[in-house]
Amino acid sequence: MDFFERxxxxxxxxxxxxxSERLLRDAREINLLYGSxxxxxxxxxxxxxxxxxxxxxxxxxxxxxxxxxxxxKVVGELVKAGLVERKPHPTDGRSSLISLTAxxxxxxxxxxxxxxxxxxxxxxxMGECAHDLWQALAEWEKALxxxxxxxxxxxIRKAKSAEKLAIVxxxxxxxxxxxxxxxNEAWVSQYFVMEEADHKSLRDPEGYILDKxxxxxxxxxxxxxxxxxxxxxxxxxxxxxxxxxxxxxxKVHGLGFGYLLxxxxxxxxxxxxxxxxxxxxxxQLQPAIxxxxxxxxxxxxxxxxxxxxxxxxxxxxx
Amino acid sequence: MDFFERxxxxxxxxxxxxxSERLLRDAREINLLYGSxxxxxxxxxxxxxxxxxxxxxxxxxxxxxxxxxxxxKVVGELVKAGLVERKPHPTDGRSSLISLTAxxxxxxxxxxxxxxxxxxxxxxxMGECAHDLWQALAEWEKALxxxxxxxxxxxIRKAKSAEKLAIVxxxxxxxxxxxxxxxNEAWVSQYFVMEEADHKSLRDPEGYILDKxxxxxxxxxxxxxxxxxxxxxxxxxxxxxxxxxxxxxxKVHGLGFGYLLxxxxxxxxxxxxxxxxxxxxxxQLQPAIxxxxxxxxxxxxxxxxxxxxxxxxxxxxx
DNA sequence: TATATTTACGTAACTAGTTACGTAAATATA
DNA sequence: TATATTTACGTAACTAGTTACGTAAATATA
Numbered sequence: 245m246d247f248f249e250r251x252x253x254x255x256x257x258x259x260x261x262x263x264s265e266r267l268l269r270d271a272r273e274i275n276l277l278y279g280s281x282x283x284x285x286x287x288x289x290x291x292x293x294x295x296x297x298x299x300x301x302x303x304x305x306x307x308x309x310x311x312x313x314x315x316x317k318v319v320g321e322l323v324k325a326g327l328v329e330r331k332p333h334p335t336d337g338r339s340s341l342i343s344l345t346a347x348x349x350x351x352x353x354x355x356x357x358x359x360x361x362x363x364x365x366x367x368x369x370m371g372e373c374a375h376d377l378w379q380a381l382a383e384w385e386k387a388l389x390x391x392x393x394x395x396x397x398x399x400i401r402k403a404k405s406a407e408k409l410a411i412v413x414x415x416x417x418x419x420x421x422x423x424x425x426x427x428n429e430a431w432v433s434q435y436f437v438m439e440e441a442d443h444k445s446l447r448d449p450e451g452y453i454l455d456k457x458x459x460x461x462x463x464x465x466x467x468x469x470x471x472x473x474x475x476x477x478x479x480x481x482x483x484x485x486x487x488x489x490x491x492x493x494x495k496v497h498g499l500g501f502g503y504l505l506x507x508x509x510x511x512x513x514x515x516x517x518x519x520x521x522x523x524x525x526x527x528q529l530q531p532a533i534x535x536x537x538x539x540x541x542x543x544x545x546x547x548x549x550x551x552x553x554x555x556x557x558x559x560x561x562x
Numbered sequence: 563m564d565f566f567e568r569x570x571x572x573x574x575x576x577x578x579x580x581x582s583e584r585l586l587r588d589a590r591e592i593n594l595l596y597g598s599x600x601x602x603x604x605x606x607x608x609x610x611x612x613x614x615x616x617x618x619x620x621x622x623x624x625x626x627x628x629x630x631x632x633x634x635k636v637v638g639e640l641v642k643a644g645l646v647e648r649k650p651h652p653t654d655g656r657s658s659l660i661s662l663t664a665x666x667x668x669x670x671x672x673x674x675x676x677x678x679x680x681x682x683x684x685x686x687x688m689g690e691c692a693h694d695l696w697q698a699l700a701e702w703e704k705a706l707x708x709x710x711x712x713x714x715x716x717x718i719r720k721a722k723s724a725e726k727l728a729i730v731x732x733x734x735x736x737x738x739x740x741x742x743x744x745x746n747e748a749w750v751s752q753y754f755v756m757e758e759a760d761h762k763s764l765r766d767p768e769g770y771i772l773d774k775x776x777x778x779x780x781x782x783x784x785x786x787x788x789x790x791x792x793x794x795x796x797x798x799x800x801x802x803x804x805x806x807x808x809x810x811x812x813k814v815h816g817l818g819f820g821y822l823l824x825x826x827x828x829x830x831x832x833x834x835x836x837x838x839x840x841x842x843x844x845x846q847l848q849p850a851i852x853x854x855x856x857x858x859x860x861x862x863x864x865x866x867x868x869x870x871x872x873x874x875x876x877x878x879x880x
Numbered sequence: 881t882a883t884a885t886t887t888a889c890g891t892a893a894c895t896a897g898t899t900a901c902g903t904a905a906a907t908a909t910a
Numbered sequence: 911t912a913t914a915t916t917t918a919c920g921t922a923a924c925t926a927g928t929t930a931c932g933t934a935a936a937t938a939t940a
Contacts (some may be wrong), residue, residue: 257585267575270711373701380695393588
């Protein structure tokens, strides 16, 4: 069993599983030792019924932390063993009231006698250990309740990736010009048909955005352009810039770059003295709309758009 | 998930299992997040092969702590996925040499990249916990290696039962006379046919043992006689007493009472000035012979026995 | 109040492990 | 050296859980 020492913490799931196999295997033998043929997997449901008298599947599942089909199976086995019975629920036709039979209660009394010596056995082992497994398990459960392992892994991946992200102003090189066209063309084509206005602005970012007092930011990941965001100067009493052509390459989706890029654009707009920023999008692009909301944009009534696809208008006061 | 708080330590196996389910479920998602379709259950075997280059089923099972069929299954799946190949073992026709294919090594490189961020995720959680789950798991493994949960439970049960055991001298009451007959008669009948000598001594313990300078001990459990042991005075230059009629009721077998009763008899013999004790038994009674050895008896060449069934003779110097 | 949505739970199919058992090769022993 | 025992590993059957999905009852909503 040298694997765990060699692999380190990444194998904590496997190590936990392995110990549980070992414990549950012996648990069965210990029950038999005390003349109880209660299976360890029955214990949680059985014990709750013994204490509370009656229960329904949903509550038993919630209390034991198991899925409801797991409880359904256990209850079925307990019924078959004559230890438990189902009665109609008085007010809810979907549920049954589950309770111990006389035979179940008798086994319950014997089970109560088994508990103290088994507890003593566990305590003996805990006495030989400097680290408290029971407390550690409880703490991990709470930590995972707060934020799951997956959610934490995603956030750590985002943070690590963000370290390799640089958001830089458009630098008038062929690389940035090409990136501006390619990234936006790929994005628009994925959801819509390229319109004439798209082609024009994508081929000439200088003429359409920068020379008219606008700005462009390029997101670079490990030196490669992976995202674009334009701020088009608006001639409007309410808004200074329109946020446009914001896109992130699919291969770096899910790393939070869209938020970082959008935030950088708003910071830039504020630096340039802007009081409010406007944008237009389409109701079908829910992830994009969610991102805009996260950035602080709210729905507004806007001008008629030159793009047929724009039916959602949003604004933000800086 | 209030069950564990309510049940206490007896449910440590279930609690460990539940956490492992939770961890392994997310582990799969995290691998996919990093573009690795390695299943968590593949990880131990895969990682060992990545590190060591080559392995055989037996060693992989020993290193991971799993059963060999579990490893056989994983290797089969890895072969099917094109990540691993089997080659004939050069010296042992029963084994195959298992190693990564080119595809497996490529995935191995990606796996090496996944390890640090996953480790960082686990460390983040550990940072929120006062008790170290990883160390606790390692300590439990070692504690169970020293003595399994079952072995410990058995010993604790023995110790608890011994508290309710009293070993007392034969008190000439009808209860002890009846117990002497019933317990020995049941024991002899289980293995042999009652001989004439049995009937005589069992009906008259006073005449056959006590009045001739011998002694009888009765083991009482919760006030009920459950075991007997006789010390018959011998007229022999080598031995002072013969240990005989030692039996324990089947319902209290496995509690270590035989050892306690035998030890008490030897202490009594020594108190009475004995230098050596002799006994006769049958080679088929292996558990009894093991007990006598544990008490310190060794095989000796003895006298021809009046009992046909006695073909093993043992002695002990006090 | 009719209709849509949610909830409770049962079943099927799957997953990741186990124990039990068989077979052939390797090793120990008479 | 022939025979018995042990070892390595493959397969079958089982265990304790899961997710996915369907149905009927309960609840919310137009």
